[in-house]
Amino acid sequence: xxxxxxxxxxxxxxxxxxxxxxxxxxxxxxxxxxxxxxxxxxxxxxxxxxxxxxxxxxxxxxxxxxxxxxxxxxxxxxxxxxxxxxxxxxxxxxxxxxxxxxxxxxxxxxxxxxxxxxxxxxxxxxxxxxxxxxxxxxxxxxxxxxxxxxxxxxxxxxxxxxxxxxxxxxxxxxxxxxxxxxxxxxxxxxxxxxxxxxxxxxxxxxxxxxxxxxxxxxxxxxxxxxxxxxxxxxxxxxxxxxxxxxxxxxxxxxxxxxxxxxxxxxxxxxxxxxxxxxxxxxxxxxxxxxxxxxxxxxxxxxxxxxxxxxxxxxxxxxxxxxxxxxxxxxxxxxxxxxxxxxxxxxxxxxxxxxxxxxxxxxxxxxxxxxxxxxxxxxxxxxxxxxxxxxxxxxxxxxxxxxxxxxxxxxxxxxxxxxxxx
Amino acid sequence: xxxxxxxxxxxxxxxxxxxxxxxxxxxxxxxxxxxxxxxxxxxxxxxxxxxxxxxxxxxxxxxxxxxxxxxxxxxxxxxxxxxxxxxxxxxxxxxxxxxxxxxxxxxxxxxxxxxxxxxxxxxxxxxxxxxxxxxxxxxxxxxxxxxxxxxxxxxxxxxxxxxxxxxxxxxxxxxxxxxxxxxxxxxxxxxxxxxxxxxxxxxxxxxxxxxxxxxxxxxxxxxxxxxxxxxxxxxxxxxxxxxxxxxxxxxxxxxxxxxxxxxxxxxxxxxxxxxxxxxxxxxxxxxxxxxxxxxxxxxxxxxxxxxxxxxxxxxxxxxxxxxxxxxxxxxxxxxxxxxxxxxxxxxxxxxxxxxxxxxxxxxxxxxxxxxxxxxxxxxxxxxxxxxxxxxxxxxxxxxxxxxxxxxxxxxxxxxxxxxxx
Numbered sequence: 017x018x019x020x021x022x023x024x025x026x027x028x029x030x031x032x033x034x035x036x037x038x039x040x041x042x043x044x045x046x047x048x049x050x051x052x053x054x055x056x057x058x059x060x061x062x063x064x065x066x067x068x069x070x071x072x073x074x075x076x077x078x079x080x081x082x083x084x085x086x087x088x089x090x091x092x093x094x095x096x097x098x099x100x101x102x103x104x105x106x107x108x109x110x111x112x113x114x115x116x117x118x119x120x121x122x123x124x125x126x127x128x129x130x131x132x133x134x135x136x137x138x139x140x141x142x143x144x145x146x147x148x149x150x151x152x153x154x155x156x157x158x159x160x161x162x163x164x165x166x167x168x169x170x171x172x173x174x175x176x177x178x179x180x181x182x183x184x185x186x187x188x189x190x191x192x193x194x195x196x197x198x199x200x201x202x203x204x205x206x207x208x209x210x211x212x213x214x215x216x217x218x219x220x221x222x223x224x225x226x227x228x229x230x231x232x233x234x235x236x237x238x239x240x241x242x243x244x245x246x247x248x249x250x251x252x253x254x255x256x257x258x259x260x261x262x263x264x265x266x267x268x269x270x271x272x273x274x275x276x277x278x279x280x281x282x283x284x285x286x287x288x289x290x291x292x293x294x295x296x297x298x299x300x301x302x303x304x305x306x307x308x309x310x311x312x313x314x315x316x317x318x319x320x321x322x323x324x325x326x327x328x329x330x331x332x333x334x335x336x337x338x339x340x341x342x343x344x345x346x347x348x349x350x351x352x353x354x355x356x357x358x359x360x361x362x363x364x365x366x367x368x369x370x371x372x373x374x375x376x377x378x379x380x381x382x383x384x385x386x387x388x389x390x391x392x393x394x395x396x397x398x399x400x401x402x403x404x405x406x407x408x409x410x411x412x413x414x415x416x417x418x419x420x421x422x423x424x425x426x427x428x429x430x431x432x433x434x435x436x437x
Numbered sequence: 438x439x440x441x442x443x444x445x446x447x448x449x450x451x452x453x454x455x456x457x458x459x460x461x462x463x464x465x466x467x468x469x470x471x472x473x474x475x476x477x478x479x480x481x482x483x484x485x486x487x488x489x490x491x492x493x494x495x496x497x498x499x500x501x502x503x504x505x506x507x508x509x510x511x512x513x514x515x516x517x518x519x520x521x522x523x524x525x526x527x528x529x530x531x532x533x534x535x536x537x538x539x540x541x542x543x544x545x546x547x548x549x550x551x552x553x554x555x556x557x558x559x560x561x562x563x564x565x566x567x568x569x570x571x572x573x574x575x576x577x578x579x580x581x582x583x584x585x586x587x588x589x590x591x592x593x594x595x596x597x598x599x600x601x602x603x604x605x606x607x608x609x610x611x612x613x614x615x616x617x618x619x620x621x622x623x624x625x626x627x628x629x630x631x632x633x634x635x636x637x638x639x640x641x642x643x644x645x646x647x648x649x650x651x652x653x654x655x656x657x658x659x660x661x662x663x664x665x666x667x668x669x670x671x672x673x674x675x676x677x678x679x680x681x682x683x684x685x686x687x688x689x690x691x692x693x694x695x696x697x698x699x700x701x702x703x704x705x706x707x708x709x710x711x712x713x714x715x716x717x718x719x720x721x722x723x724x725x726x727x728x729x730x731x732x733x734x735x736x737x738x739x740x741x742x743x744x745x746x747x748x749x750x751x752x753x754x755x756x757x758x759x760x761x762x763x764x765x766x767x768x769x770x771x772x773x774x775x776x777x778x779x780x781x782x783x784x785x786x787x788x789x790x791x792x793x794x795x796x797x798x799x800x801x802x803x804x805x806x807x808x809x810x811x812x813x814x815x816x817x818x819x820x821x822x823x824x825x826x827x828x829x830x831x832x833x834x835x836x837x838x839x840x841x842x843x844x845x846x847x848x849x850x851x852x853x854x855x856x857x858x
Contacts, residue, residue: 032476034466035657035668037458041481045455055453056488058481060462067477215549217559220511228512236450237511306735307728310749314727317803317836325755327748328721328731334746334789368755382738415738417600
């Protein structure tokens with residue numbers, strides 16, 4: 017692969033200790049990838065100078081070094097000092113930048129009624145720019161810094177608060193001094209195949225039979241709640257494109273019935289869109305998932321025109337009283353049964369007044385399993401104007417996984433019902 | 438601080454490209470910290486052998502190298518091969534481990550009706566263990582690996598799926614071969630304070646007034662969905678303990694009314710426990726959260742004796758037909774109003790036959806806001822045998838944040854109702 021390499025350095029003690037999840041690394045990685053860089057590493061370090069210095073020393077060896085955090089006004093914000101040391105340049109005072117930051121800080125001082133002297137040392141610190149580098153803009157009083165490096169390479173340092181980082185990123189990459197590096201990157205092609213109901217090993221063996229990775233095509237195969245996500249990253253050029261075509265065709269030929277999408281939208285979005293296209297409303301009856309199916313569907317903005325609501329029927333009393341599951345069905349077959357799942361879906365359709373309803377009932381564990389109904393047994397039913405579709409599986413894992421997979425299966429069952437598979 | 442240094446290496450192309458957010462690094466960092474290690478760096482790399490090799494070469498220089506991912510059966514799962522190269526040991530075939538993995542894979546083959554030959558190459562690959570290392574257990578067919586290193590150091594490699602990693606982690610650190618490194622770490626004391634309904638800056642200023650960090654006490658203050666999580670990490674020794682006592686007392690004195698917990702159990706667990714102790718059943722009526730409140734409550738094993746169910750009343754038709762919200766309430770005050778929230782909670786209590794019900798209705802956005810009812814406005818109501826409690830807030834952020842915070846608020850409202858606050 018000939019993509020210029022990007023190394024991301026994220027600093028924050030709460031991040032390296034796992035007390036907060038880093039969002040800047042993933043954001044910058046997606047941005048770099050879209051520009052044609054290969055995000056090769058994300059290094060998360062705390063504010064200990066030796067750890068940050070080591071990470072930056074490695075970072076500046078990449079074609080593009082992206083740094084998040086450590087640009088604040090206090091003494092433990094050392095990113096620029098250590099970046100300069102890693103790049104072998106001086107940190108210089110920028111009087112024009114200081115004037116701008118001072119203006120903002122005097123505004124703060126006025127609003128808070130504190131003397132400007134409180135802010136002055138921080139202002140001087142934040143007005144330091146690496147020699148040969150540029151302040152590309154300000155977020156609050158923190159500048160975004162672009163530092164061109166020898167060999168058409170560059171480092172960009174941005175403030176840690178995600179909204180400030182996102183605000184300054186476009187200014188950094190639009191700066192004229194970034195253009196030489198940008199010209200080295202070619203935006204790669206990307207192809208996406210999403211399968212459901214086929215094993216990861218089987219997809220991997222189809223892929224291996226088609227020749228595997230190489231020649232400008234990188235493939236990742238990733239299992240996620242019974243979905244198999246196949247991503248092809250394709251270098252520019254005829255040869256790579258032809259190879260990607262062959263791999264894609266081999267996968268489609270072998271697993272055409274399991275293909276459910278060729279883009280990255282999650283299943284809840286596909287379900288909502290298919291319902292919308294058919295003019296159908298949707299509802300859910302959930303037992304072991306406890307609301308996760310509704311939660312996923314309503315995570316999509318604008319879902320309210322399709323998804324009208326759901327019944328979380330966790331207790332049998334609710335299955336009977338709200339969904340109208342007959343007492344004899346519960347008595348004869350139990351709450352976790354194909355019969356109860358069917359009655360739940362029909363009940364939800366009626367009670368919620370929806371065109372299509374899907375139900376889930378299962379044993380999520382860790383307790384509550386039996387020989388007849390082990391932990392990991394889940395029954396599903398989807399019912400619509402054209403008929404119904406039932407499914408069940410037993411995959412004993414942990415409670416969280418069983419519930420998450422059950423939610424995914426319920427959504428795929430609706431897709432299958434409406435696709436007439 | 439003299440804590441042994443931990444370096445975490447997380448592998449996954451989808452992680453380094455920002456297509457998925459890494460959860461294993463933060464989990465392992467928190468675990469390492471709790472054992473007395475200092476999480477010094479998290480390196481996230483893809484499955485390119487050169488990048489993974491470089492990260493592992495650095496990783497094995499730390500006292501503890503924790504590796505996540507790349508243990509699967511496919512060609513691009515190269516963690517053990519490269520870990521062995523970094524540590525200078527051979528990768529050996531383990532016939533006993535192969536027999537165990539084969540047993541599991543034959544079970545898969547039977548259930549899926551596929552020939553075992555499809556699985557055989559993956560089984561052979563997953564039965565490789567570094568010389569001098571140990572398979573500490575299996576998650577599915579993926580082993581967790583412990584590799585002791587010279588100088589009472591160690592590397593631990595675990596599968597990438599978070600639930601598998603979490604399942605194997607306790608087995609790795611309980612292995613006798615990990616004991617020498619564990620003895621080098623001194624488990625720090627840990628104190629936890631959880632506040633709700635007070636600002637992060639106010640807690641931070643109380644903490645600063647009490648003397649701040651130092652003298653063997655490290656404090657992190659972290660805001661999470663309106664909760665303020667304060668964690669004290671306390672080095673062994675009398676001096677640090679006394680200092681931690683002073684900080685703890687200052688925080689308790691200033692914010693006693695906002696304290697809701699002194700341990701790490703999530704709010705859903707506290708709510709279920711309080712209901713259980715009072716012999717009360719619980720239900721929910723959700724609009725903008727779409728099932729997330731039920732989803733959180735049912736994430737807790739054994740929740741079924743307290744939580745009977747919920748109504749996801751996303752559409753007004755469902756609010757009226759299922760929850761019995763009067764048409765005139767909806768017409769006069771709108772779906773997002775204190776009046777509708779109250780009627781939803783009362784309806785849920787009646788329809789679900791529960792002692793306590795909580796409701797949520799709001800504008801999660803990004804569309805659907807108005808001057809009267811802006812994006813980020815959410816109304817809540819909790820009703821129980823002793824009365825009702827209403828709440829509302831307007832905090833315009835993004836859809837996901839609004840929904841997550843609304844779910845947390847609903848749970849805290851139940852806690853407040855039952856605590857008589």
